Amino acid sequence: METILLKKMYEIIGWGETEGDGLFSPGGSISNLYGILIARYKQYPEIKRKGMTVLPGIVLFVSEQGHYSVKKAAAILGIGTDNVIEVKCDERGKMIPAELEKNILQAKRKGQTPFCVTATAGSTVLGAFDPLQDIADICERHNLWMHVDAAWGGGLLLSRNHSYKLSGIERANSVTWNPHKLMGVPLQCSAILIREKGLLEACNQMQAGYLFQPDKLYNVDFDTGDKTIQCGRHVDIFKLWLMWKAKGTSGFEAQINRYMELAKYFYKVLKKKDNFKLVLDAEPEFTNVCFWYFPPRLKHIPKGFERDQELQKIAPKIKAQMLEEGTAMISYQPCGDKVNFFRMVFSNPATRQTDVDYLIDEIERLGKDL
Numbered sequence: 001m002e003t004i005l006l007k008k009m010y011e012i013i014g015w016g017e018t019e020g021d022g023l024f025s026p027g028g029s030i031s032n033l034y035g036i037l038i039a040r041y042k043q044y045p046e047i048k049r050k051g052m053t054v055l056p057g058i059v060l061f062v063s064e065q066g067h068y069s070v071k072k073a074a075a076i077l078g079i080g081t082d083n084v085i086e087v088k089c090d091e092r093g094k095m096i097p098a099e100l101e102k103n104i105l106q107a108k109r110k111g112q113t114p115f116c117v118t119a120t121a122g123s124t125v126l127g128a129f130d131p132l133q134d135i136a137d138i139c140e141r142h143n144l145w146m147h148v149d150a151a152w153g154g155g156l157l158l159s160r161n162h163s164y165k166l167s168g169i170e171r172a173n174s175v176t177w178n179p180h181k182l183m184g185v186p187l188q189c190s191a192i193l194i195r196e197k198g199l200l201e202a203c204n205q206m207q208a209g210y211l212f213q214p215d216k217l218y219n220v221d222f223d224t225g226d227k228t229i230q231c232g233r234h235v236d237i238f239k240l241w242l243m244w245k246a247k248g249t250s251g252f253e254a255q256i257n258r259y260m261e262l263a264k265y266f267y268k269v270l271k272k273k274d275n276f277k278l279v280l281d282a283e284p285e286f287t288n289v290c291f292w293y294f295p296p297r298l299k300h301i302p303k304g305f306e307r308d309q310e311l312q313k314i315a316p317k318i319k320a321q322m323l324e325e326g327t328a329m330i331s332y333q334p335c336g337d338k339v340n341f342f343r344m345v346f347s348n349p350a351t352r353q354t355d356v357d358y359l360i361d362e363i364e365r366l367g368k369d370l
Contacts, residue, residue, distance in 0.1 A: 014170030028151030029069035031176035031192035039145035041203040063095035093128030122153020127288030132168025155182030287346035
């Protein structure tokens with residue numbers, strides 16, 4: 001089942017017939033760790049035997065809106081969080097290619113050795129897609145490994161209407177894609193996909209004679225255990241295989257298109273309301289819709305520090321009341337210089353337009369007197 005579905009995922013990404021290797025791992029953070037681990041091994045295979053002491057001062061790049069797991073992977077792999085360089089984003093939360101290039105050249109001037117860029121396809125907060133074609137050009141120019149964290153956005157590849165947002169992903173060296181996010185597979189179900197065959201095994205295999213005997217009765221290609229950093233693994237493929245059989249690619253596509261329609265509807269309703277303000281004015285690119293709710297008393301305070309101090313407390317208070325009453329669950333967070341705002345994300349096939357209307361009414365009901 002793994003072999004069949006991994007092959008399907010390589011095809012959807014756009015890799016060639018003879019390309020592609022992969023594994024299901026315990027979540028997107030571990031998949032990202034694999035991406036960086038393999039990137040480093042490809043450049044410095046001697047690391048496996050001799051360790052970090054034989055390496056120059058290596059650095060990697062990720063957008064300032066990238067997932068925290070990239071830094072965590074750098075800490076675990078002995079690269080160090082100081083050697084993860086965060087690249088500036090534009091107002092929509094996309095990595096700015098010119099800034100990436102600038103950071104790479106700066107690092108080289110300092111005597112550091114760049115080896116990898118992690119691009120994001122569907123960022124956690126704003127749902128942004130980094131410009132993958134431009135990033136791929138830069139990676140090729142500087143001979144860097146390109147990893148795409150499409151844990152959240154990967155499912156969009158199944159939608160013919162929206163897959164263009166990941167244009168350039170076929171040029172990546174590795175991709176993280178979590179079916180347990182947009183595709184709605186129960187936790188956990190995450191894939192790390194590597195374009196070059198054989199690297200996963202070369203990097204991770206230890207050839208334990210008591211497990212991976214080459215003269216077994218069956219085809220030893222099924223022994224994928226030596227590609228992983230684990231030994232025992234959970235069978236995460238079965239539920240994905242079953243869902244894909246039941247829904248088909250077209251079923252997933254319809255489901256994902258519906259989420260996108262709901263996000264657009266939510267955005268349009270909020271745009272017309274004067275007590276809600278969208279974090280991004282433009283139509284959502286993904287299912288993330290970020291917004292503030294303004295209670296009547298805040299409407300008269302001019303924009304500035306004093307209002308921000310008050311606005312910062314609103315989302316946590318409304319969320320706490322929703323949880324206590326058991327009516328809805330919605331995330332909030334600050335981002336850069338923006339104080340706490342709500343982040344609505346559509347990825348539940350049971351959500352309907354009426355639920356969206358209910359949520360808006362509920363926020364107004366709980367927030368109007370704050």
